[in-house]
Amino acid sequence: MKQRLVVVGNGMAAGRVLEEMLEKAPDAYQITILGAEPRVNYNRIMLSPVLSGEKTYEDILIHDQDWYARHGIALLPRRKAVKIDRAARQVHAEDGTILPYDKLLIATGSNPIMLPVPGADLPGVLGYRDLDDVNAMLKAAEAGGAAVVIGGGLLGLEAAAGLKARGMDVTVLHLMPTLMERQLDPAAGYLLQKAIEARGIRVITRANTHAILGEDKVRAVRLDDGSELPADIVVMAVGIRPNAQLAKEAGLDVGRGLKVDDTTRTSDPDIFAVGECVEHRGICYGLVAPLYEMAKVTAAHLINPCDDAYTGSVTSTKLKVTGIDLFSAGDFNEAKDREEIVLRDAARGVYKRLVIKDDRIIGCVLYGDTEDGSWFFQLLREGTPINDLRETLIFGRGYAGGAPLDPMAAVAALPDDAEICGCNGVCKSKIVSAIAEKGLTDLDQVRAHTKASASCGSCTGLVEKLLTLTLGDGYKPATVKAMCGCTDLGHDDVRRLIVAKNLRSIPAVMQELEWKTSCGCAKCRPALNYYLIATWPGEYVDDMQSRFINERVHANIQKDGTYSVVPRMWGGVTTAAELRAIADVADKFNIPTVKVTGGQRIDLLGVKKEDLPAVWADLNAAGMVSGHAYGKALRTVKTCVGTEWCRFGTQDSTGLGIKLEKFSWGSWTPAKVKLGVSGCPRNCAEATVKDFGVICVESGYELHVAGAAGLHVKATQLLCKVETEAEVLEYFGALMQAYREQARYLDRIHSWVDRVGLANVQAQIVTDAEKRQALYLRFLKAQSFAQSDPWAERVNGAEAHEFTAMADLRMPKMDVKEMA
Amino acid sequence: MNMLPLTSSEWAPGEWVEIGELEAIPRRGSRVVKTARGDIAVFRTQDDKVFALEDRCPHRGGPLSQGIVQGDSVTCPLHNWEIGLADGRARGADHGCARRIMVKLEHGRVSLAWADLMETAS
Ligand code: SRM
Ligand SMILES: Cc1cc2nc3c(=O)[nH]c(=O)nc-3n(C[C@H](O)[C@H](O)[C@H](O)COP(=O)(O)OP(=O)(O)OC[C@H]3O[C@@H](n4cnc5c(N)ncnc54)[C@H](O)[C@@H]3O)c2cc1C
Ligand code: SF4
Ligand code: FES
Numbered sequence: 001m002k003q004r005l006v007v008v009g010n011g012m013a014a015g016r017v018l019e020e021m022l023e024k025a026p027d028a029y030q031i032t033i034l035g036a037e038p039r040v041n042y043n044r045i046m047l048s049p050v051l052s053g054e055k056t057y058e059d060i061l062i063h064d065q066d067w068y069a070r071h072g073i074a075l076l077p078r079r080k081a082v083k084i085d086r087a088a089r090q091v092h093a094e095d096g097t098i099l100p101y102d103k104l105l106i107a108t109g110s111n112p113i114m115l116p117v118p119g120a121d122l123p124g125v126l127g128y129r130d131l132d133d134v135n136a137m138l139k140a141a142e143a144g145g146a147a148v149v150i151g152g153g154l155l156g157l158e159a160a161a162g163l164k165a166r167g168m169d170v171t172v173l174h175l176m177p178t179l180m181e182r183q184l185d186p187a188a189g190y191l192l193q194k195a196i197e198a199r200g201i202r203v204i205t206r207a208n209t210h211a212i213l214g215e216d217k218v219r220a221v222r223l224d225d226g227s228e229l230p231a232d233i234v235v236m237a238v239g240i241r242p243n244a245q246l247a248k249e250a251g252l253d254v255g256r257g258l259k260v261d262d263t264t265r266t267s268d269p270d271i272f273a274v275g276e277c278v279e280h281r282g283i284c285y286g287l288v289a290p291l292y293e294m295a296k297v298t299a300a301h302l303i304n305p306c307d308d309a310y311t312g313s314v315t316s317t318k319l320k321v322t323g324i325d326l327f328s329a330g331d332f333n334e335a336k337d338r339e340e341i342v343l344r345d346a347a348r349g350v351y352k353r354l355v356i357k358d359d360r361i362i363g364c365v366l367y368g369d370t371e372d373g374s375w376f377f378q379l380l381r382e383g384t385p386i387n388d389l390r391e392t393l394i395f396g397r398g399y400a401g402g403a404p405l406d407p408m409a410a411v412a413a414l415p416d417d418a419e420i421c422g423c424n425g426v427c428k429s430k431i432v433s434a435i436a437e438k439g440l441t442d443l444d445q446v447r448a449h450t451k452a453s454a455s456c457g458s459c460t461g462l463v464e465k466l467l468t469l470t471l472g473d474g475y476k477p478a479t480v481k482a483m484c485g486c487t488d489l490g491h492d493d494v495r496r497l498i499v500a501k502n503l504r505s506i507p508a509v510m511q512e513l514e515w516k517t518s519c520g521c522a523k524c525r526p527a528l529n530y531y532l533i534a535t536w537p538g539e540y541v542d543d544m545q546s547r548f549i550n551e552r553v554h555a556n557i558q559k560d561g562t563y564s565v566v567p568r569m570w571g572g573v574t575t576a577a578e579l580r581a582i583a584d585v586a587d588k589f590n591i592p593t594v595k596v597t598g599g600q601r602i603d604l605l606g607v608k609k610e611d612l613p614a615v616w617a618d619l620n621a622a623g624m625v626s627g628h629a630y631g632k633a634l635r636t637v638k639t640c641v642g643t644e645w646c647r648f649g650t651q652d653s654t655g656l657g658i659k660l661e662k663f664s665w666g667s668w669t670p671a672k673v674k675l676g677v678s679g680c681p682r683n684c685a686e687a688t689v690k691d692f693g694v695i696c697v698e699s700g701y702e703l704h705v706a707g708a709a710g711l712h713v714k715a716t717q718l719l720c721k722v723e724t725e726a727e728v729l730e731y732f733g734a735l736m737q738a739y740r741e742q743a744r745y746l747d748r749i750h751s752w753v754d755r756v757g758l759a760n761v762q763a764q765i766v767t768d769a770e771k772r773q774a775l776y777l778r779f780l781k782a783q784s785f786a787q788s789d790p791w792a793e794r795v796n797g798a799e800a801h802e803f804t805a806m807a808d809l810r811m812p813k814m815d816v817k818e819m820a
Numbered sequence: 821m822n823m824l825p826l827t828s829s830e831w832a833p834g835e836w837v838e839i840g841e842l843e844a845i846p847r848r849g850s851r852v853v854k855t856a857r858g859d860i861a862v863f864r865t866q867d868d869k870v871f872a873l874e875d876r877c878p879h880r881g882g883p884l885s886q887g888i889v890q891g892d893s894v895t896c897p898l899h900n901w902e903i904g905l906a907d908g909r910a911r912g913a914d915h916g917c918a919r920r921i922m923v924k925l926e927h928g929r930v931s932l933a934w935a936d937l938m939e940t941a942s
Contacts, residue, residue, distance in 0.1 A: 519891060545848040546888070548897065806844055808854040809855045810854050
């Protein structure tokens with residue numbers, strides 16, 4: 001009698017095993033299949049085209065009824081296996097059917113993970129796994145309305161695109177900052193998000209689902225931040241879990257999935273398993289390619305014990321949304337000593353990145369142009385040495401003299417109405433047409449005719465590039481010093497392009513401006529982070545990992561790895577209560593040094609990092625906030641006693657200093673900013689060696705700028721004279737904003753003023769009242785987002801991971817049981 | 821002085837000591853693991869590779885865990901030496917090496933090699 005093979009689960013893996021077996025040994029078994037779904041075997045990965053309407057169910061059938069009949073296979077659909085009796089070698093189905101077996105094949109696939117939030121069991125909340133799910137979505141789409149897809153991975157995005165194509169109003173919620181972060185780096189994730197949004201799908205990243213709302217069916221989704229999104233259906237696509245429950249109950253060895261060896265046998269030699277339900281060498285797969293490789297081995301061993309072995313697979317991913325080309329492959333996790341080759345073409349929206357180790361490709365991300373995906377993947381899988389190809393590898397297989405990277409591309413790609421010169425509001429088309437129509441040939445002529453680049457000068461690089469683009473090789477722009485090795489663009493160009501191209505994140509800047517590295521370096525990242533904060537106040541999310549440690553933890557690192565803490569002492573004035581609180585903190589946390597700084601305040605030196613939040617909590621409780629002694633920000637405002645006590649005082653210099661400090665603290669600037677306010681020209685507050693200094697006189701206030709007393713001592717220059725305190729604040733606010741918008745990262749005010757010229761600054765701040773007003777208002781707006789004490793935020797739990805160890809492997813008894 | 825009751829069996833060290841989830845470390849960032857032999861810096865790169873080094877810069881002992889991570893190197897917060905995460909070696913003109921600790925990343929969980937943790941700090 002023929003041996004009996006029972007197959008549990010009629011999905012893609014089982015189907016492939018059967019095909020392999022029928023080809024080699026059609027008569028080896030009498031085969032019976034138990035399938036939970038009410039249908040034959042179909043191509044699950046084509047469900048998305050069915051959802052979007054590009055294909056029908058008939059198009060995606062793999063085996064029709066006739067196929068089973070032809071091969072004498074008994075398919076029992078709509079019959080779920082509920083028990084495996086290994087002793088009796090029988091499988092029990094839900095409806096009572098009992099099937100005896102000689103060999104059993106488990107191919108139960110996996111289940112969508114449903115987030116355990118309140119309301120997850122409401123009608124209208126769907127997974128995305130089989131044709132029934134698709135039919136349910138299609139039914140909902142017929143009625144129109146809103147769909148919320150939870151999960152911005154492969155499945156979630158395909159579901160979103162399909163539902164949108166069916167006319168629903170779709171929002172994708174994704175927990176992480178970028179889409180498909182498992183397969184894509186942030187640059188590709190950024191491009192993907194742009195493409196998804198371009199088809200009218202709303203994408204919310206960093207979105208944590210709090211609850212699903214509704215009475216007898218879903219009505220809305222509530223996020224952790226309290227916002228609510230209306231929803232007629234909710235699709236959960238946050239991940240899959242191997243479906244190994246049946247095997248587990250049968251006592252088979254189950255980890256994350258049903259464990260198999262290299263022959264795909266489970267811990268019972270008569271039971272095989274294949275597909276997504278399986279865990280092989282610690283890995284569970286979620287794509288068909290590895291399952292097909294597995295299926296080959298399963299078939300071979302079912303026919304005859306042999307030497308065939310499944311040893312694991314390297315996988316690649318492609319997103320099946322029409323119009324979006326995206327490919328990723330390789331295991332980036334275990335690589336060491338790698339290098340990368342990056343190609344970005346902003347005009348075409350192309351991003352390609354190869355990760356190389358030991359002269360071989362180990363990872364590959366392609367966006368926008370995936371033609372060479374399979375070639376790269378082949379080089380990757382076969383471990384082909386790429387040394388000879390290296391120079392041109394990234395251009396792909398069909399490389400024929402490939403175009404060199406063009407630093408002009410970003411400028412060429414700017415729209416006509418992109419603003420090039422912020423000071424004078426001149427757009428690209430105006431400059432280009434002036435060059436052409438008036439026959440301009442150099443920078444000075446452009447300045448004379450359009451005013452572009454005639455003020456702060458930070459757009460000079462861009463104007464020169466426009467001259468080159470319009471005049472061709474005839475014009476040679478002055479070489480701009482590149483920001484760092486990751487780009488050919490200089491600081492000013494990058495700043496202007498962030499505004500002109502409306503770039504709102506670091507990955508956006510790196511992609512659109514064609515960065516040569518995938519994640520920048522310690523030079524450009526802090527600069528970009530600052531430029532984005534200064535350009536998009538209240539909107540840009542500060543990237544802590546792009547900040548130097550002092551600004552990341554809001555304290556100054558010391559040579560032994562401890563930190564120093566300097567609370568603000570407004571205008572250098574303190575009280576007995578504040579001093580007492582500082583003394584108490586010093587005692588309580590065993591702080592070794594308490595020192596008066598050169599900036600009129602007190603420094604607590606030698607604080608352990610893990611103590612910082614507690615130290616700040618105590619200082620906060622006494623009313624003190626961060627002094628930003630660590631920041632590219634407002635530091636101190638040094639004052640003298642002024643009219644309050646001094647026999648020579650002409651104005652309330654102490655009070656004005658406090659007002660200036662309260663007005664401007666918390667603002668991020670290109671470099672540190674220090675102020676001084678002296679009550680008379682004797683200048684006891686050293687105002688003339690500060691970034692901004694005020695000398696009070698009988699008739700009002702002299703405003704001085706661009707001093708410093710550090711590496712190079714620089715005396716200030718006189719900006720102007722004003723009559724009231726209100727004017728001092730307005731002029732200073734405008735100055736701060738001009739500096740924030742126009743200076744290069746790490747340039748103090750004096751470097752910026754030297755570069756653009758004092759006359760230029762005076763023109764913006766003193767003579768042009770309208771411009772001053774506008775700058776001042778922009779500063780106020782930025783300040784409305786900046787003035788929240790970073791210490792208090794951390795006391796309340798922000799960035800908590802910074803202040804605790806990930807693990808403590810010191811034995812508790814270590815303290816006591818040291819052996820002599 | 822023997823500082824090592826670390827092999828005690830109730831602690832049950834296998835070959836690997838699990839220290840937590842990958843997600844606990846920020847991308848392009850680092851966390852510290854305390855040990856009786858001093859701190860270990862565990863780094864996570866942009867593309868989710870994990871490395872561990874003794875938390876001491878070969879230059880003057882700066883805490884590498886506090887540096888900026890770029891690609892597969894970290895810039896020391898004290899004087900900007902750039903240290904390779906994979907080999908612990910200083911890049912460019914600088915010379916020196918931070919001790920490496922083998923790391924294992926499995927199912928999103930990070931473990932350190934016990935043998936490397938036991939090695940006496942230099
Ligand atoms: C604490 C303090 C010394 C003191 O004990 O008095 C100090 C300490 C440091 N200064 Fe300073 N400076 C201090 C007042 C000054 C002053 C005097 C002043 O502010 O009136 C100057 C000259 C004035 C000026 O800046 O124009 C000064 C010019 C510098 C410079 C040179 C800056 C320049 O542009 O040339 C640096 C280096 C830098 O910033 O790159 C520097 C850098 C530093 C750093 C941040 C070095 C570092 O990167 O770690 C030191 C941090 C120690 C710490 O953890 O707190 N420090 N430093 C003073 C803190 C003032 C405060 O209350 O915030
Ligand atoms: C929408 C969608 C798009 C996808 N796109 C891609 C893609 O582009 N590329 C790619 O490589 N992969 C893709 N996949 C993944 C791919 O479909 C799976 O990797 C593959 O189907 C797994 O095959 P399997 O046989 O292990 O499981 P399945 O195909 O899921 O088959 C398992 C079958 O077992 C049945 N079953 C479960 N329990 C029992 C039981 N107790 N008794 C009886 N029957 C049971 C299930 O009902 C199911 O029919 C996609 C998946 C989905 C859902
Ligand atoms: S002068 Fe400033 S930077 Fe130099 S040692 Fe003193 S505090 Fe440090
Ligand atoms: S201690 Fe690291 S660079 Fe000096």
